[in-house]
Amino acid sequence: MEFCIRDDDTSFFTLPEELERAYGETSQWGRISLAVVPFHRAGTSKAVPEQFRGQWSVHPLHNNRALVEYLRTAVSKGRFEIMLHGYYHDEPCGQREFSDGNDLGHKATDGRKYLEDLIGAPIRVFVPPHNSIGRGGLRAIVGANLHLGCVAGLRSGWSPVSQRTWGTWLKLRKWRKSGGLGIPWVLDLGDHREIAGNPVTPLSRIDMNKAIFEMTQAMGGVFCAATHYWELDVPSCHRGEPTVGEQLRQLIERARSDQRVMWRSVGEVLSSSSFVMASNVN
Ligand SMILES: [Zn+2]
Numbered sequence: 567m568e569f570c571i572r573d574d575d576t577s578f579f580t581l582p583e584e585l586e587r588a589y590g591e592t593s594q595w596g597r598i599s600l601a602v603v604p605f606h607r608a609g610t611s612k613a614v615p616e617q618f619r620g621q622w623s624v625h626p627l628h629n630n631r632a633l634v635e636y637l638r639t640a641v642s643k644g645r646f647e648i649m650l651h652g653y654y655h656d657e658p659c660g661q662r663e664f665s666d667g668n669d670l671g672h673k674a675t676d677g678r679k680y681l682e683d684l685i686g687a688p689i690r691v692f693v694p695p696h697n698s699i700g701r702g703g704l705r706a707i708v709g710a711n712l713h714l715g716c717v718a719g720l721r722s723g724w725s726p727v728s729q730r731t732w733g734t735w736l737k738l739r740k741w742r743k744s745g746g747l748g749i750p751w752v753l754d755l756g757d758h759r760e761i762a763g764n765p766v767t768p769l770s771r772i773d774m775n776k777a778i779f780e781m782t783q784a785m786g787g788v789f790c791a792a793t794h795y796w797e798l799d800v801p802s803c804h805r806g807e808p809t810v811g812e813q814l815r816q817l818i819e820r821a822r823s824d825q826r827v828m829w830r831s832v833g834e835v836l837s838s839s840s841f842v843m844a845s846n847v848n
Pocket residue numbers: 574575651655694695696
């Protein structure tokens with residue numbers, strides 16, 4: 567099976583020490599895929615430090631030189647992969663940037679080029695802020711030649727006139743009805759691919775993620791852990807559950823202890839996984 571880690575919200579506001587503390591050791595074992603915001607707007611995201619929150623000022627990544635240098639070095643050593651995580655990330659009035667926003671074609675193309683030029687590495691994957699995307703957002707990322715680091719679904723972007731859409735939808739429905747957990751495949755929608763993230767957050771439960779992992783392992787499928795570096799010390803909302811960081815650590819230990827698990831980046835899995843659903847639907 568293939569295992570990858572997606573970490574959201576690296577931006578101007580991120581300190582290199584925070585990423586180093588979260589992944590300094592882990593990224594020596596396998597590449598971590600960072601979803602990076604190119605021009606973070608200081609709105610309501612909990613990743614924005616409190617003193618900036620609600621100011622709605624825009625903060626380009628290149629103004630944090632220490633972080634840019636850190637990312638360039640770490641990417642060149644194969645410790646991190648960079649993915650695109652929205653453009654401004656935060657929108658006023660609770661809007662979701664890539665489901666409610668406008669000018670998305672420009673934001674996807676320009677955001678990709680900006681990060682590629684700044685960090686010096688190719689970008690293959692788009693992760694929408696709040697995992698929220700719509701039809702216009704999906705068109706924009708396909709136009710920017712990017713895959714999707716979550717699952718859009720029928721209501722949020724898949725074309726209702728595509729046979730692949732319905733083939734994928736039917737297979738997923740069958741999977742769930744038979745007791746299947748998570749989505750252990752890369753989904754091939756024809757013009758792009760998608761991978762589901764398994765949340766590792768204060769709301770997640772380690773036993774559920776372990777159950778999804780074991781089911782995925784039995785099928786030789788794909789498992790993507792989705793988390794936030796700024797949340798690793800946060801206690802679980804559920805009594806008796808380990809912290810977010812401890813939940814992630816247990817999943818990593820499970821992956822590392824099994825020689826049948828291949829640790830890859832999200833971009834690698836999306837570009838070249840051998841476990842792709844719907845490739846035979848037409
Ligand atoms: Zn985010």
